[in-house]
Amino acid sequence: MKMNFKSIVLLSTLAIGGFSCNNFLEQEENGIPAHEPKANLNMQVTHHDGAPFQTNESSNQRYYDSPGGPVMMQAFYWDVPAGGEWWNTVKGKLENWSNQGVGSIWLPPASKAQNGPFSMGYDPMDYFDFGDYDQMGSTETRFGSGPELRSLIGEAHSQNMEVYADIVLNHNSGGQLEANPYTGTDTWTKFEPASGKFFRTYNDFHPNLDANNDEGVFGGFPDLSHVKGYVQDWLWKSNESVGKYYKNDVGFDGWRFDYVKGFGPWVVKEWMNNVGGFAVGELWDGNANTLKWWVDNTDRTSSAFDFAAYYAMKSAFDGNDLNALNNDMLWKKDSYRAVTFVANHDTDEIWNKHLAYAYILTHEGYPCLFYRDYEDWLDRGMMDNLLWIHKSFATGNTSILHVDNDEYIARRNGYNGNPGLVVYINNSDNWQERWIPTNWSNRQIKDYTGHSNWEPWTQGGTWVKIQCPPKSFSIWSTK
Incomplete structure (x- = not known):
């Protein structure tokens, strides 16, 4: 979730046994031998200081199973250009990312939100509108149209890459006012989405007859009540649910769960048991024990972003004390369920990023690259070299x-x-x-x-x- 300011996270433990992240976990945890690595094709390119970098030579080599396992790309940043071209922009990057060893991409929330063509998606209104219905001020989302999203996903799959949807389950936005007997006031809790799916009223938010609140409320938005059977059916249980539609119809392979501090880990567990796929939760907490507690309470159906590693790297590389790398981290407790990262759309505080990427791309966990670091800000030769080293030797x-x-x-x-x-x-x-x-x-x-x-x-x-x-x-x- 993006806060109201711009701030100034497994698989690579063992050799990968199959492309799917979930197959990887199942095979390695059951002791099934991994595939032998394919032939290494490599060449030398030159870094800006004249030192040679080792990289992948083939210009048309899609992502393939490799000893170090896949890397995730966060395929957006805060305030990507509006105008409906982002899905096409990302689609144009996929071949190169795949060539370099990126095995999955994480997309921003794809459905129509309250701010329509200007929204980054974290104020969801209609979970089933990907830029297909004229509502909230536009037909397309900020990122593009429904057909463009499906085309992007199809191209990712043709490049042997998985696609993860950013799912906002804690709250909704963009409803109409209605009299709410549980608050005695009018609340913005009447949702009549143009898709005709998942209508909501005050009964589906907190407080209600069954629950006054859950673990957290974000920004004053109407807070979905996950104990309600109607909400569960529409989010994950029924054949028409958000999760099953995204996975079976649209083609998403997994989930990045936003702001999981706002609801119990049982929600993610239920989603995963009903829908499946890969999962990672945004539990913004630097305590490795808390992260491990959350992962365990999803019944280990989900990974978590390793904020403990993030803050340790900041202390080590920016605070000039590498002893901080001795700190406890999620990847040290449960490497199969740790997604490591250097920056994301919410927080971009580490300055010495070249050292941080060298750390996460050589250590255990599932490394996640930040779009702007790879595409705009850091030396591409260095990044591609680290990706090559990761997939070749990080075992x-x-x-x-x-x-x-x-x-x-x-x-x-x-x-x-x-x-x-x-x-x-x-x-x-x-x-x-x-x-x-x-x-x-x-x-x-x-x-x-x-x-x-x-x-x-x-x-x-x-x-x-x-x-x-x-x-x-x-x-x-x-x-």
């Missing part, structure tokens, strides 16, 4: 080898024949070197970022000296 569990104020070194221990990697982050002003233990005996290794030209051999006892440039990172694996 196995994690061993933290060294942490101090300026240096952080961790090892991914590899899986199913994949060698894994060692990541070295240096936040000091000078080159650093350090001896570290690896899983590789008598093997030559190299830095796949090109930041170091060393290609040392590990000793028989697996130890080797590696180096890292100032305010940067190096990532090592076998040649």
